[in-house]
Amino acid sequence: MDINIASIKNYEGKSVPIDCAIALEGRPGDDFKIIGPVSVKGLIRNFGGTIELSAKGGAKLEMICDRCAGEFTEDVVFDISESFKENERFERGSENENPDIIYFSGDSIDLDEYVYSNLVVSLPGKHLCRDDCKGLCPMCGADLNNGECGCDTRPIDPRFDILDTI
Ligand SMILES: [Zn+2]
Ligand SMILES: [Zn+2]
Incomplete structure (x- = not known):
């Protein structure tokens, strides 16, 4: 979405409120929708x-849980x-060059790309359907959130093996 900044770009201290809903496309390789x-x-x-630009974004995402492989929103x-x-105000190589600043021309700025990149960096590295997701049974693959599957997944203590053979 293009935000028109003609009314502020030449006037220090001026601001315009932003309150909009944008249709944002995902990118190939996203692990969310x-x-x-x-x-x-x-x-x-x-x-x-x-x-x-200083704003709050809100989005509904569909993701796959990293523990139980279930889909959740x-x-x-x-x-x-x-x-x-x-x-125009920027001379390349001047001491004003700042990698954190995005350069634009014209009277409007397309926000989509920046909304997307700020969304991506805000996401945690792991997607969990809930904090205490129990995940899948390593033996039979059952979803342990639906209850115990009955498999014996206790770690085997080698000392008991020795006792067994005596
Ligand atoms: Zn899960
Ligand atoms: Zn199991």
Whole structure:
């Protein structure tokens, strides 16, 4: 979604509120699926000539549990924070060059890419359907969240083996 910043980009201290829902496409290789529109609420403002985006994102994701391989959906809330500068004001190689700043030209900024990247970095490395997911039985593959399968999965203590053979 393009946000028009014509009214703020030349006026320090000015801001525009953002309150929208965007249709965000996932990327190949994502280990989650975005269900429905992603909400973005916050502010974009001109702070000393830098355009700063500060917002909260909200999305519904479909994921596969890393422990039990079950599908589940989760509502996630994440911070969106980016700084932009207009291309013309930037001289490459100058001391103002800052890798954290995104350069744009024109009167609008397309937020989709930045909403997506902020969503991805907010996700934990492991997806669990619930914190105490019991996972699958290593012997028969049963989903232990549905109850014990009856397999003996206690670690075998080698000392008992010796007793058995006496
Ligand atoms: Zn699970
Ligand atoms: Zn089992």
